[in-house]
Amino acid sequence: MKQFVFLIDTGNETSEHKIHATGMTDALKRVQDLKNHLNDNSNSDLKIKFKGIIYENAF
Incomplete structure (x- = not known):
């Protein structure tokens, strides 16, 4: 399994x-x-950016 890292900017x-x-x-x-869950809780625009992948058991 991998971990995908995203940056979420709420303003x-x-x-x-x-x-x-x-x-x-x-x-x-x-x-x-x-x-969608965060948009329900706030009225601001969300900006999402993909940061990277963390691989488990890489070696």
Whole structure:
């Protein structure tokens, strides 16, 4: 399993979110669900940026 790292900018602050997923498609689906949940709680525009992948058991 991999951790996909996304930066989410709410306008006030930027936070880093690590999402456990098997692949990029699964990670994007999960970050979209997270975006929809955050949009329900706030009225500001969210900016999402992909930062990278953390591989587990890399060696």
